[in-house]
Amino acid sequence: MVPVIAWPVWIIFLPLVSGILAFLFHRRGAQLGIITALGLVPALSGLTWQLLGNGPQHYTVGGWGAPLGIDLFADGLSVIMLAMTALVGIGTTFYATGYYSPNGEGKGKHHHQDLALFWPLWLLLWAALNGLFLSADVFNIYVALELLGVSAVALVALAGGPSAVDAAMRYLLVGLLGSLSYLLGVALLYFAYGTLSLGLLAQSMTSSPASFAAITLMTAGLAMKTALFPLHFWLPPAHANAPAPVSTVLSALVVKASFYLLLRLWFQVFINVVTPSVAHLLGILGVAAIFWGSVQALLAQRLKLLVAYSTVAQVGYLFLVFPLAQGKGTGFGAWSGVIYFILSHACAKGATFFAAGTVLYGFGHDRIEDLVGVAQRMPVTMFAFAIAAISIIGLPPSGGFIAKWLLLNSALAGGQWWWAIVILLGGLLTAAYKFRFFSRAFRYVEEVPTCHPIPWTMELTALTLGLVAMGLGIIGTLPFEIFQIGAPVIGPVLIGGMP
Amino acid sequence: MSVSILYSLVGSVLFSLGFYSLIAYAHLLRKILAINIMGSGVFLILVSLAYRWPETSPDPVPHAMVLTGLVVAVSATALALALACRVQETTSSAQLPEDESD
Numbered sequence: 001m002v003p004v005i006a007w008p009v010w011i012i013f014l015p016l017v018s019g020i021l022a023f024l025f026h027r028r029g030a031q032l033g034i035i036t037a038l039g040l041v042p043a044l045s046g047l048t049w050q051l052l053g054n055g056p057q058h059y060t061v062g063g064w065g066a067p068l069g070i071d072l073f074a075d076g077l078s079v080i081m082l083a084m085t086a087l088v089g090i091g092t093t094f095y096a097t098g099y100y101s102p103n104g105e106g107k108g109k110h111h112h113q114d115l116a117l118f119w120p121l122w123l124l125l126w127a128a129l130n131g132l133f134l135s136a137d138v139f140n141i142y143v144a145l146e147l148l149g150v151s152a153v154a155l156v157a158l159a160g161g162p163s164a165v166d167a168a169m170r171y172l173l174v175g176l177l178g179s180l181s182y183l184l185g186v187a188l189l190y191f192a193y194g195t196l197s198l199g200l201l202a203q204s205m206t207s208s209p210a211s212f213a214a215i216t217l218m219t220a221g222l223a224m225k226t227a228l229f230p231l232h233f234w235l236p237p238a239h240a241n242a243p244a245p246v247s248t249v250l251s252a253l254v255v256k257a258s259f260y261l262l263l264r265l266w267f268q269v270f271i272n273v274v275t276p277s278v279a280h281l282l283g284i285l286g287v288a289a290i291f292w293g294s295v296q297a298l299l300a301q302r303l304k305l306l307v308a309y310s311t312v313a314q315v316g317y318l319f320l321v322f323p324l325a326q327g328k329g330t331g332f333g334a335w336s337g338v339i340y341f342i343l344s345h346a347c348a349k350g351a352t353f354f355a356a357g358t359v360l361y362g363f364g365h366d367r368i369e370d371l372v373g374v375a376q377r378m379p380v381t382m383f384a385f386a387i388a389a390i391s392i393i394g395l396p397p398s399g400g401f402i403a404k405w406l407l408l409n410s411a412l413a414g415g416q417w418w419w420a421i422v423i424l425l426g427g428l429l430t431a432a433y434k435f436r437f438f439s440r441a442f443r444y445v446e447e448v449p450t451c452h453p454i455p456w457t458m459e460l461t462a463l464t465l466g467l468v469a470m471g472l473g474i475i476g477t478l479p480f481e482i483f484q485i486g487a488p489v490i491g492p493v494l495i496g497g498m499p
Numbered sequence: 500m501s502v503s504i505l506y507s508l509v510g511s512v513l514f515s516l517g518f519y520s521l522i523a524y525a526h527l528l529r530k531i532l533a534i535n536i537m538g539s540g541v542f543l544i545l546v547s548l549a550y551r552w553p554e555t556s557p558d559p560v561p562h563a564m565v566l567t568g569l570v571v572a573v574s575a576t577a578l579a580l581a582l583a584c585r586v587q588e589t590t591s592s593a594q595l596p597e598d599e600s601d
Contacts, residue, residue, distance in 0.1 A: 068559070142568075143567060150578055162586075165586050165589050166586060166596060168582055169582045169586050169595060172582060173521070173530055177537075180514075183568065184541050187541060187544050187545050187564075190545075190560070190561065190564075191548050
């Protein structure tokens with residue numbers, strides 16, 4: 001028998017150890033980051049191979065076993081989330097080598113401090129994300145959530161200025177409130193069922209007051225961390241004021257991590273207990289988020305703030321999955337749609353924030369009114385911004401199109417046509433705020449604003465992620481084959497015979 | 500059993516009091532204290548869970564959770580205090596500006 005390699009352990013420990021090393025040897029931060037990024041590729045491929053061959057994987061770290069030891073668990077959803085993290089993470093690592101290059105120009109006095117602290121914090125954040133996606137019990141998830149929150153807050157504060165520190169403080173308080181609410185939910189679940197394991201909880205959940213209190217507390221806490229309207233107030237300042245690589249990580253990955261937990265809890269653990277009315281409430285809040293976020297993005301004066309409000313709106317789409325999955329036989333369609341949405345939004349938003357960060361780096365400001373003709377100075381970056389926008393708007397043949405198509409299909413097939421109207425109107429609004437920037441950026445002007453030289457890694461990573469977001473619409477069924485392994489809902493992806 | 504319920508109730512009260520202060524007061528130090536009181540409430544509930552069946556020995560799992568939770572709470576509080584100092588330095592006020600968000 002071939003010995004089984006514990007890839008999940010590697011996937012968590014590699015960034016964790018490099019993060020600690022980067023803290024000790026900060027001159028070597030960039031090299032450690034690149035080694036981690038490249039080292040995660042074979043580990044993740046190995047895990048995917050095991051998953052495709054043998055189905056969902058369980059590992060008992062150190063052989064201790066639950067409840068005192070730590071169990072790791074990987075199914076299709078975990079692997080998709082890990083792959084998304086690796087993709088955006090590798091992009092961020094290479095972008096940051098340019099952004100924080102020792103001889104980089106156009107940076108303020110905080111540059112050296114940033115340089116020393118960015119790498120350890122980013123690698124710790126990466127370890128927390130990987131740990132979160134591989135955890136098999138609700139308490140480990142709490143610890144991973146806190147690690148994630150603390151490293152994310154410190155990264156926001158790196159930018160220095162008063163607005164960044166304020167944003168970081170707000171972010172920290174909201175994050176702690178969210179995770180304490182989640183922890184109280186964990187305590188209630190342990191009180192009622194005597195276990196912390198996701199699998200055992202799923203088997204023993206019953207409708208009881210303790211269950212409902214736990215569901216409410218955990219959902220509220222996680223919705224706050226995911227920035228669901230009206231709990232989104234902390235997101236735009238935090239995402240807009242962070243340094244460029246950090247904004248990308250926050251918008252593309254960190255927000256998705258708490259949503260991943262909601263998805264896992266609602267579809268796997270709470271599935272027999274939750275009532276349709278609560279699912280519809282989450283959907284309605286999602287609709288409010290789509291409209292509110294889009295309107296604020298239309299009004300935003302700064303490019304990074306526009307992109308941050310766009311995240312508020314796109315997070316709204318994610319929450320439509322809860323009511324859509326309530327339709328008859330539409331469970332798997334909605335589930336696939338939202339996972340595809342998460343994937344394509346991560347890549348497209350990553351590319352967008354990279355591009356917006358490059359604009360700020362090159363021109364020293366990101367006031368939309370004054371960014372006329374920037375496409376003449378940085379054509380590659382603006383092309384990346386544009387193809388990412390195609391995916392976020394949801395035009396074919398992008399990944400965003402496939403995701404919205406799947407969501408629309410489950411709305412119509414499930415007889416809930418009103419959600420379909422929201423999805424289409426939201427796409428129109430997205431196009432409106434994206435074109436507000438394009439109409440200036442792509443205008444031809446005689447006198448082009450001056451621009452600092454931009455490291456090629458920054459332009460190329462934005463372009464790569466944009467192309468991946470586009471490519472997700474073309475590669476076909478590989479993601480579906482992966483995330484249907486161990487999926488809690490089964491059924492057809494697309495449902496024919498629409499009304 | 501009744502002792503355990505009493506402690507759980509006290510824990511819930513602490514959690515609610517902390518939540519109220521977090522929302523009601525603008526001073527950052529009060530907000531950080533409020534978060535800590537909320538945390539203590541949760542930990543009290545967890546500890547009382549371990550003593551649900553007094554005739555048997557206490558359940559070690561909630562204790563392990565509280566210990567881990569304490570470590571997390573201490574580090575998060577340290578970060579919050581450091582940030583609060585930075586806010587005070589940069590804005591010369593120990594409160595967050597109200598409007599900014601939306």
